[in-house]
Amino acid sequence: MNAPTEAAAVRDAPSREDRARRQAEVVAALRELLPPHALLWQREDTQPYECDGLTAYRALPLAVALPETEGQVAAVLKACHNLRVPVVARGAGTGLSGGALPHEWGVTLSLAKFNRILRVDPLSRTAVVQSGVRNAAISEAASPHGLYYAPDPSSKIACTIGGNVAENSGGMHCLKYGLTVHNVLRVRGYTVRGEPVEFGSEALDAPGLDLLSAVIGSEGMLAVTLEVTVRLVPKPQQARAILASFDDVRKAGDAVAALIAAGIIPAGLEMMDKPMTAAVEDFVHAGYDLDAAALLICESDGTPEEVEEEIERMVAVMEGAGATRFDISRDEAERVKFWSGRMNAFPASGRISPDYMCMDSTIPRRRLADILTRIAEMEVQYGLRCCNVFHAGDGNLHPLILFDANEPDQLHRAELFGADILETSVAMGGTVTGEHGVGIEKINQMCVQFTPEEREQMFGLKRAFDPAGLLNPGKLIPTLHRCAEYGKMHVRKGLLPFPDLPRF
Amino acid sequence: MTATMGAPETILPAVQADPALAALVERVRAAQAQGTALSIAGHGSKLFYGGPPVGEPLDTTELAGISSYEPTELVVTARAGTPLETLEAVLAERGQCLPFEPPQFPGGLRGRGTVGGMVAAGLAGPPRACVGGVRDYVLGATLLNGRAEVLSFGGQVMKNVAGYDVSRLLAGSLGVLGVILEVSLKVLPVQPATATLRFELGEAAALRQLNAWGGQPLPLNASAWWDGMLLLRLRGARAAVDAAIARLGGERIDDTLADPFWLGLRDHTDEFFAHARATIAANPAANLWRLSLPQTAAPVQLTGGEQLIEWGGAQRWWCTAAPAATVRDVARRAGGHATLFLGDDRGEGAFAPLAEPLARIHRELKREFDPAGVFNRGRLYPEL
Numbered sequence: 001m002n003a004p005t006e007a008a009a010v011r012d013a014p015s016r017e018d019r020a021r022r023q024a025e026v027v028a029a030l031r032e033l034l035p036p037h038a039l040l041w042q043r044e045d046t047q048p049y050e051c052d053g054l055t056a057y058r059a060l061p062l063a064v065a066l067p068e069t070e071g072q073v074a075a076v077l078k079a080c081h082n083l084r085v086p087v088v089a090r091g092a093g094t095g096l097s098g099g100a101l102p103h104e105w106g107v108t109l110s111l112a113k114f115n116r117i118l119r120v121d122p123l124s125r126t127a128v129v130q131s132g133v134r135n136a137a138i139s140e141a142a143s144p145h146g147l148y149y150a151p152d153p154s155s156k157i158a159c160t161i162g163g164n165v166a167e168n169s170g171g172m173h174c175l176k177y178g179l180t181v182h183n184v185l186r187v188r189g190y191t192v193r194g195e196p197v198e199f200g201s202e203a204l205d206a207p208g209l210d211l212l213s214a215v216i217g218s219e220g221m222l223a224v225t226l227e228v229t230v231r232l233v234p235k236p237q238q239a240r241a242i243l244a245s246f247d248d249v250r251k252a253g254d255a256v257a258a259l260i261a262a263g264i265i266p267a268g269l270e271m272m273d274k275p276m277t278a279a280v281e282d283f284v285h286a287g288y289d290l291d292a293a294a295l296l297i298c299e300s301d302g303t304p305e306e307v308e309e310e311i312e313r314m315v316a317v318m319e320g321a322g323a324t325r326f327d328i329s330r331d332e333a334e335r336v337k338f339w340s341g342r343m344n345a346f347p348a349s350g351r352i353s354p355d356y357m358c359m360d361s362t363i364p365r366r367r368l369a370d371i372l373t374r375i376a377e378m379e380v381q382y383g384l385r386c387c388n389v390f391h392a393g394d395g396n397l398h399p400l401i402l403f404d405a406n407e408p409d410q411l412h413r414a415e416l417f418g419a420d421i422l423e424t425s426v427a428m429g430g431t432v433t434g435e436h437g438v439g440i441e442k443i444n445q446m447c448v449q450f451t452p453e454e455r456e457q458m459f460g461l462k463r464a465f466d467p468a469g470l471l472n473p474g475k476l477i478p479t480l481h482r483c484a485e486y487g488k489m490h491v492r493k494g495l496l497p498f499p500d501l502p503r504f
Numbered sequence: 505m506t507a508t509m510g511a512p513e514t515i516l517p518a519v520q521a522d523p524a525l526a527a528l529v530e531r532v533r534a535a536q537a538q539g540t541a542l543s544i545a546g547h548g549s550k551l552f553y554g555g556p557p558v559g560e561p562l563d564t565t566e567l568a569g570i571s572s573y574e575p576t577e578l579v580v581t582a583r584a585g586t587p588l589e590t591l592e593a594v595l596a597e598r599g600q601c602l603p604f605e606p607p608q609f610p611g612g613l614r615g616r617g618t619v620g621g622m623v624a625a626g627l628a629g630p631p632r633a634c635v636g637g638v639r640d641y642v643l644g645a646t647l648l649n650g651r652a653e654v655l656s657f658g659g660q661v662m663k664n665v666a667g668y669d670v671s672r673l674l675a676g677s678l679g680v681l682g683v684i685l686e687v688s689l690k691v692l693p694v695q696p697a698t699a700t701l702r703f704e705l706g707e708a709a710a711l712r713q714l715n716a717w718g719g720q721p722l723p724l725n726a727s728a729w730w731d732g733m734l735l736l737r738l739r740g741a742r743a744a745v746d747a748a749i750a751r752l753g754g755e756r757i758d759d760t761l762a763d764p765f766w767l768g769l770r771d772h773t774d775e776f777f778a779h780a781r782a783t784i785a786a787n788p789a790a791n792l793w794r795l796s797l798p799q800t801a802a803p804v805q806l807t808g809g810e811q812l813i814e815w816g817g818a819q820r821w822w823c824t825a826a827p828a829a830t831v832r833d834v835a836r837r838a839g840g841h842a843t844l845f846l847g848d849d850r851g852e853g854a855f856a857p858l859a860e861p862l863a864r865i866h867r868e869l870k871r872e873f874d875p876a877g878v879f880n881r882g883r884l885y886p887e888l
Contacts, residue, residue, distance in 0.1 A: 123719070123800050125715075125718055146721075147719060167665060174662070175662065179663065195860070195861045197861050197862065198862075201840065202798040202839050203840035203841065204799075205676070207841045207857075207858060208885070209681075210639055210672060211865065213639055213672035214669055214670070217665045217668070217669050218668055218669075221668075234718075236721055263599055263694075265692065265693065302721070302740075309741065310741065365576065394662040394663045395662065395663075434661070434663035435663050437665050438666055449666055450656075454657065454667075457653070458668050458670070460873065461668050464869040464871075464872050476667065
């Protein structure tokens, strides 16, 4: 499927010749700046870049630049800016929302060659790494010092820190340890004009507005990241996990709320429903309870004394919430086994269905059971199956809608199903994306979540960094035009009601 | 509290329904039309911070109240004018807190600080280095921009990457982008155990020790060093705090002495800050500087000054008569920046000047959020 990007869609359909002419112009300019092997424009060479982890959307860029030095990055950006060519920065291409989908009138800027860990400093507990360094490689390098980089998205063995900065990636442990924005001190890179720029600092704050907060999660729309200083944290002495079974998803949802009400912040708190458990058990053979309507994986970490005490409290709370069975990891191997299924939810889904679509909305935790009920109704409505895994501690849902793209109409129904989940999440007080980003995939639902004035203010923020709108255009924030075509109203606005409640 | 309040699906356009909000919107609309400068203030407890206030006061205290609090969600939403004391008391009733301990400076016009002022100033107390700062706990915000539009960003959930993170950008913005109307904050359970230890250590040794401890799985929470003495606060699970006390040594300070000390440090009422204020009153050339440095930065020297180090080395307070250029240069060479926190001489600006392209991005952001330049002129930088 070939989904045109926003900018291309609103353009008057240009001819093939127009595009060939533009491509020749851009390639001629970039050839002056890059060695021959660092510039691709032939169709067979650019094809591997036509999509990211969201394979349903594809587009070929005019060219792919693979600079090897910072000077080359700056020069490519300057040249593209002068020619008014869109630039889409790209890391490992593992993103799940099409954030790195090429622009068919643009240049894809691959930062794959910036893959060096520049410094790991155990005393300051920081690492300085280039943007193309893999997430897991940072923790591996820090490990000899008893330190690690906390955010751990499922794709951590492949995804890059530059991509994590673009998406504000989370992971399994972010309720306790935070997201990318909580674990990055400084981002160094280039503006759209090719000027060097630095956001944040190696101190805990920087003068002026906290632009680092705006840049993290900006999906490559504000600047190009080349180097990141991350915070490292001490590895806990011990971690243990509990597998708790529930005969009703509502009870599992209540158990999540009860744990937090008891003052416990689990190091990890994940939920899988029955279909998901069956799919992953078949894949990893972890010995999951296949009779449970929902499974919770609940992790405690800290000193051995701390963990012992916390595991006892967690079990007591979940027992009170109606858990029917507990398995508690006795050693590290068993803990890893408990997590293996959760970590493999996506590939396991790939085995039971030709295609799947992964959603990523977040809702208030208390609505977990409600949304599961609604999703079960939607399965009937759209005639498609759905397996559910949740970062329950954060209320972040990953329903996996199963479909077969070769069957006519199934992709379309899957898209409608997905849109329904996102819009239902917004109506429940949540958001369309917890950690995968808007990209191109959820851009229509942004019309539902934000008012035209809010979207215009976000465009204003982008203009402050990128007046000509050349960095990754068409992603993240939908235009008024696009929302008008989508035709759905936003559902929330302004302050919450009842400001003067009595004390409680 | 029994039921969830403010369920978002029941939200109605709130502007007409809320006289305090309607009044603010009207003031901003008029100010924008006439090009009037507005100086946003809640309790006015932090008006000394940043550039001097310019324009007509815009009081946010009428816009007060906790809009929504669901302890099991770890989220509270409060309107800008809500007193910080009120918010913290409500959280404490449910065993929760704002772990970064925002300061409540005395000497405000109307009180010791509001929720809006806490976010706008972006100041955090002693645990900042261990638990994060204001921006780390902001989940969402509603803003009144310079076009008198009421805009909501972020939300009430822990993870949210829909659109740019405008709400976190407001933390420390000193009101230059607009009036913060309401914020949603992540809250956490109060930790069960706390202990304070005292060590006699020189500056360099204390900095080295703090950073070495920081790399170990210890329940560190706050630190303060001055004049050869290091105080360290541990906070966490009982078992973890007890194990750390046994391991670290030092002299245990009784909580009845330690608690008021940390509170005084938070609110700048303790001896060091009292002495700094007295010094400034007696010597107009003296200033209180806040140096924000990498935690591992070597000791810095400023002639004739007195120093207090917090945040494991990341925040170093200097009361000194050294010229601004000297202080800024020392901070920059140590890898950080210096803020003129308190003092009479604002000629050099309160905050370290920005180089291009950051300065340009700041000017452009100001223009996009507040095109008529209505809000808090000069509080952050003279040109904003």
